Amino acid sequence: MMESWILIVLVVMPGVWSQNWKVTFKNQCAIQGTSVVIKCKYSYPSHHVVKSVHWYKALPVSGTWMLFRLSRNFRYVGDSVSDCSLEIKNVQHTDEGRYYFRFETSYNRWQSRSYAQLSVKELTTVVEPSTVTEGNNVSLTCVSGCPTQTFIHSFIHSVWFRDGQPVTNPAFRARREDAGRYYCAVRGQEKVTSAPVALNVQYAPNNVRLSVSPSGDVIEGSSVTFSCSSDANPPVTQSGYSLYKDGQLVSSGQTHAIAVIQPSHSGRYYCQAWNNISWRGVEFIKSTEINLEVQYHPMNVTVSVDSPNVVEGSSVNLVCSSPANPAADNYTWYQRTDSSSSQLLHVGSGQVLSLPSVEASHTGLYLCKARNRLGETNSTEVLLTVEKKKGSLLFQILSGTGVALFIAFVIILLLFWVKRKTHAKKKAVFDVRSSGKGSNSSSTEDQSNSIYTFPSSPPPGPAAQDFTPPSHRNPNHEHDGNTSCEDEVTYSTVTIKPRNPSLPRHMNSNAPQQSWSTAGENDDSVIYATIAKSS
Incomplete structure (x- = not known):
């Protein structure tokens, strides 16, 4: 009979006592890699003394939930009176689940009937828009993925980075140098960051450049290649480049080759780049100009005479001229006195052959030879004819005529x-x-x-x-x-x-x-x- 009463008392007493036994939790959402504290409160009869506390995590085993005692990265931060909070460091996705609290007193023990749910999320960076044209606005948002009421960290405390460098303002007007990979972090736990998100800033071609290969002196007959490049987003395609010479279109494409360059190819070259993005209303961006000078030996050498009529005793200048690059620096004059002879007589040097007092012996064919460091070329031959003085000839004619008339007159008189x-x-x-x-x-x-x-x-x-x-x-x-x-x-x-x-x-x-x-x-x-x- 006594044993029956004891059993009744044991069964009835927890119900009675349960009115004073209680554990309360608040579900938590943590960011992966951060530390989180699961808030917990418990109560028991006042005449009891807590002897031990324990946290357990429920794991499914063969279709049945079983409790396992916590060990790694877990730390009890409560007390033995009423606070049963639990801290979890470096939260990972494996830490998600249901958590139970159990404590023992001097007279009894108690396990929570409910559990605390822990969710593990990641920080997410939102860049709006992720592709923007230079000059337009961009905004950055750091998203935790946790419900607002369960996330313990405020968004106000987030910090921003671009390629490892701090970003002071999450809202700005995009420039081409703002392009990069952005991520956010929780202030105080900057090592825990979101996955990076790229910001693509599109802009018109910049720093358009034209280069010539070879870069040194360009000699007639050599090969030359023009290459155009630029900084642009999106990059300029082959059809987006155009090469111009003295304002006239030469070709389309990023490169242009001339196999055998001629003096006629000399001029001012530039290229244009286009990628369908305008800059200040301009879509075709020019490069700086390159002045191409093709070097060549003297050619088309000509000789000119400054006076059309050359009379004995007068002065005459013969001028030798020739296009050349670099300019001809040596001129040599020759005279051919006999057109049937192949021998030439050297008569002078310099661009101008000056004859201060022309004589009959100066009559003949003249040519000059122009030379620069690349070669030399002869001019065509020019005939120089020296005429007698018109005054002496007229005097002789008049004298002869006068004598003849005088003799005729005397004969007639006689x-x-x-x-x-x-x-x-x-x-x-x-x-x-x-x-x-x-x-x-x-x-x-x-x-x-x-x-x-x-x-x-x-x-x-x-x-x-x-x-x-x-x-x-x-x-x-x-x-x-x-x-x-x-x-x-x-x-x-x-x-x-x-x-x-x-x-x-x-x-x-x-x-x-x-x-x-x-x-x-x-x-x-x-x-x-x-x-x-x-x-």
Whole structure:
């Protein structure tokens, strides 16, 4: 009978006592890698003394939940009065589950009927938007994955990093240098971080560059390759590059090769890059210009003469010119005096061949040879012709012409004088004979007559009429005198030898009115006769 009562008491007493036995929990959500404390409170009758406390985790075994005592990374942070909190360090996903608390007193023991649920999550970084065009806004958010009411850490206490460097502001205007991998952490536990999230900042081509290979001197005939590059996001494709020369499109593509470069390829080159992203409204971004100078030996050498007419004694300059890069630094002049000869005579140096006083020996073919460090080239031959002085030639021509005209004029005068003399002589003889028919003085056949022809104007002295015999005077003298001005008058001098030379000479000069016969007796008589030549 006594044993039955004891059993009844043992069964009934826990129910009675259970009214004072109690364990309360709060479910927890922890971030992987952090430490978490499961808050716990327990109560028991006041006259009991707690002797021991234990935490257990329920694990499924063969379909049945079984309690296992905790060991690793667990630490009891409560007391033996009312606090039964449990700390878990470096929480991992394996720590998720149900946790039970059991304690013993001096009179009894108690295990919680409910359990504390622990959830393990990870920090998550949210970048909005994750791909952004330069200049647009970006915001960063750190998400724990735990319900707000169960997460013990505030989002205010999160910190941000980009590629290991702290980020002060989780909201900003994107720049190209803001691109990178972002993650967050809980302040005070910065080693526990979220998985990184990449921010992709797209921007137009930047730092567009054009390079030429080889980079040194570019020699005619060598090969040259142009290459264009840039910093851009997204990267510029092959079709996004274009090469220009002096503003004209050369080709499309990132590279352009010239197998055999020529002087005509010299110019200013640049390339453009495009990736469909604009910068300040500009989509095609230019590189800096490269001035390509193709070096070549002298070519198309020419010789020019500064004066078109080269006269003896004058000066002339022959100028040699040639395009070359670098410029020709040596000029040599040669003369070919004989076009049939292959020998050349060296006549000078320098770009200008100066001949200060040209001579006939300077006539010939000239050429110059231009040279730089890359080679040399001859010019075509230029003929230099030296003319005689125009003044001396004209003088010789005029002199010759004058002498010829003078000689011709003298000959004409002589011929005219002889003709006139002959005609006058014939006329005088005829008139003398005609006038001597009625006088004794007409016998002049043995006398020698000298007839002189004078110019048409009468000689000085007495008028010819005074010496004309009265028998020959024209009764119509006045009329004849008027007409004699129109006729050509010839004066003839007739010398008659006297028959008696012993007569005194003074008798001749004092008898101008004597008869024709009296005059014939003088020593030396002069008779002027007028001969009228009919027209």
